[in-house]
Amino acid sequence: MSRSTSASDAMAMEVDRSTFVARCPSGMLGAFVLIVLVNVGLGQLRWENPPRSRLSASWKWANRAADGPEAGAEVLCFGDSLIKLGIVPRVLEERLGRSSYNLAVLGGPAPASQVLLRRVLDRGFQPRALVVHFSPLLLGMDPKAGLEWWAGGLRICDRLALLGRTRDPSMVASLIVHGLLGSIVARETIRSALGLRSESSEYVDRLGREGIEDLVVGWTRNQGAQLAPREYVPVAGSLPTPYLGHGWRWAPNPVHAYFVDRFLAMAQEREIPVYWVIPPADAAWLDRNEGVGTVGAYREYVRGLLGRFEVLTVLDAQKARWERRWFRDPIHLNRDGAVRLSGLVAEAIADGRGARSSADRWIAMDQRDRPRPTDDRLASGPITREGRR
Numbered sequence: 001m002s003r004s005t006s007a008s009d010a011m012a013m014e015v016d017r018s019t020f021v022a023r024c025p026s027g028m029l030g031a032f033v034l035i036v037l038v039n040v041g042l043g044q045l046r047w048e049n050p051p052r053s054r055l056s057a058s059w060k061w062a063n064r065a066a067d068g069p070e071a072g073a074e075v076l077c078f079g080d081s082l083i084k085l086g087i088v089p090r091v092l093e094e095r096l097g098r099s100s101y102n103l104a105v106l107g108g109p110a111p112a113s114q115v116l117l118r119r120v121l122d123r124g125f126q127p128r129a130l131v132v133h134f135s136p137l138l139l140g141m142d143p144k145a146g147l148e149w150w151a152g153g154l155r156i157c158d159r160l161a162l163l164g165r166t167r168d169p170s171m172v173a174s175l176i177v178h179g180l181l182g183s184i185v186a187r188e189t190i191r192s193a194l195g196l197r198s199e200s201s202e203y204v205d206r207l208g209r210e211g212i213e214d215l216v217v218g219w220t221r222n223q224g225a226q227l228a229p230r231e232y233v234p235v236a237g238s239l240p241t242p243y244l245g246h247g248w249r250w251a252p253n254p255v256h257a258y259f260v261d262r263f264l265a266m267a268q269e270r271e272i273p274v275y276w277v278i279p280p281a282d283a284a285w286l287d288r289n290e291g292v293g294t295v296g297a298y299r300e301y302v303r304g305l306l307g308r309f310e311v312l313t314v315l316d317a318q319k320a321r322w323e324r325r326w327f328r329d330p331i332h333l334n335r336d337g338a339v340r341l342s343g344l345v346a347e348a349i350a351d352g353r354g355a356r357s358s359a360d361r362w363i364a365m366d367q368r369d370r371p372r373p374t375d376d377r378l379a380s381g382p383i384t385r386e387g388r389r
Contacts, residue, residue, distance in 0.1 A: 057212050058084070058106035059146070061219055062116055065103055070224070071120045073101035075349070077224070078113040078263075079133035081106045082279045086333045087131055089223040091342035096350060098128060102224030109138045110259040111150045117263055121270065129349050130267055130274045134260055136250060136298040143255035147174050158262070165254045227335040228328035235329040250297040264309040273352060274312050276302065277345060280320040280337075282330035306361055315348050317341060317365035 065071060075098050077087045089100035103120075105112050113132060120127070143166075154162075162171075218226060252260070267274045278299075289295050295318070306312055326337035333341060344365050 054212060054215055055107050057215060058219075059108075059112070061216065061224075062103050062105045062108070062112070065101065065224060066116045066119045067123075070101045071103075071123060072099075072125050073223075074098035074128045075100040075131065076117075076120065076127045076129075077102040077104050077131040078108075078117060079104045079131075079277075080108045080135050080138055081226075081332060082135060083131065083133045083277065084224070084226050085228050085328065086133075086279050086338050086341050087277070087345060088225050088227065088338050088342040091339055092131075092346050092349075095343060095346035100223065102222075104133075104224070106226075107138070107146065109141065109143065109146060109150075110134050110256040110263065111143065111154075112146070114259040114263040114266070115150045115154065117266060121266060126270060127272055129352075130272055131277060131345060131349075132263070132274060133277050133279065134256075136252075136294055139252040139256045139260070139298075140250060141253065141256075143253055144171060144174050161258060162255055165258055171255070225338070227338060228332060230325075230328075230334045230336060232324050232327055232334075233329050250294045252301060260305070264305065264312060268309050268311045272311060273349075274309070275345065275349060275352070276305075276312060276314045277341070278302070278314065278316045278318040279331075279333065279341060280317045280322045280326070282324065282327055283321060285330040286318065303362065313348070313352055313361040313363065315345055315363050315365055317344065319364075320366040 073089070075089070075092050075096065077083050077089070077100070081104070083104035084102060084106055087102055087104070089102050092098070092100040103116050105116075113134070117130070215226065264274060286295065299318075302314055306314065322337065322340075326333060326340060328334040328337075348363055348365070
């Protein structure tokens with residue numbers, strides 16, 4: 001190709017570009033530039049708006065703690081409500097002699113744990129152990145649930161990897177919008193600041209603002225944990241009839257599975273032991289989910305991870321068949337159950353030294369479980385104000 005031809009081609013491209021710009025309405029270009037500038041500005045702001053539910057309060061609390069000194073604890077807990085209500089950092093500290101903190105999130109899916117752990121590691125902290133639980137229910141859910149909370153923490157490489165894994169156009173659009181356009185991410189806060197009615201589908205918690213503030217007090221005094229009252233509540237909808245459609249089998253959503261892999265990979269790169277806790281459950285709930293195959297498929301999925309990640313140990317208390325006096329509802333422990341489970345986890349961490357085969361890293365907690373007397377320090381006082389005595 002001659003130089004004159006190359007020059008002609010370049011001139012033609014420049015003419016085409018100029019023609020395109022000339023044909024675009026100046027108002028459209030100006031609006032686009034304004035949208036970009038406004039969203040860049042919004043992305044720099046820190047909106048302080050009272051959360052409308054215990055779920056949103058929990059998300060905000062975990063994000064704030066990950067940016068605070070709490071993230072420097074030697075043992076960090078991640079996951080969902082089963083960890084937030086099931087693992088008591090004070091018990092871990094007393095039995096391990098290591099500082100501990102609970103960063104689990106109510107309703108927290110796998111992406112939330114990965115984003116929070118990465119923020120902790122990026123700050124230069126090196127935990128000595130990680131405690132985590134990834135719920136089969138949340139692993140199988142639509143990953144767009146709660147996307148506005150964790151998408152903003154994604155890196156470009158994670159976004160590109162997810163775009164390649166999902167075939168859901170709405171998921172692709174959500175990944176592009178959330179975390180990139182500040183006006184979308186902060187829309188509820190902006191509407192509240194302007195006195196406008198929220199259009200969010202997020203429910204307004206029946207606890208009200210004062211009740212949520214009490215929860216925050218409890219999280220503060222219990223190092224991120226939420227200790228539940230002893231009274232058993234048979235929560236409506238917690239025992240749904242399992243789906244019995246032809247050929248159905250539980251499997252994690254590819255998006256959630258990606259973040260589980262990333263969480264474990266980050267720990268393995270830094271040689272941080274990870275203890276995946278499978279908490280006990282009410283017998284009726286467990287039997288129903290075993291009957292439909294969810295329990296078996298979930299356990300098979302977790303076993304597959306053991307062979308790929310040497311830092312992973314599974315602490316399996318699912319079939320311990322605890323009595324209802326240890327539970328708040330069919331799947332969440334009350335304060336006594338949380339102290340009992342936390343003690344078992346602490347013992348497993350203390351014993352978890354040395355390289356072992358994947359088979360040895362699946363520990364049946366019911367075989368080493370022995371009920372202990374109730375911790376008197378957790379025996380009285382409003383649950384949301386329970387603290388170090």
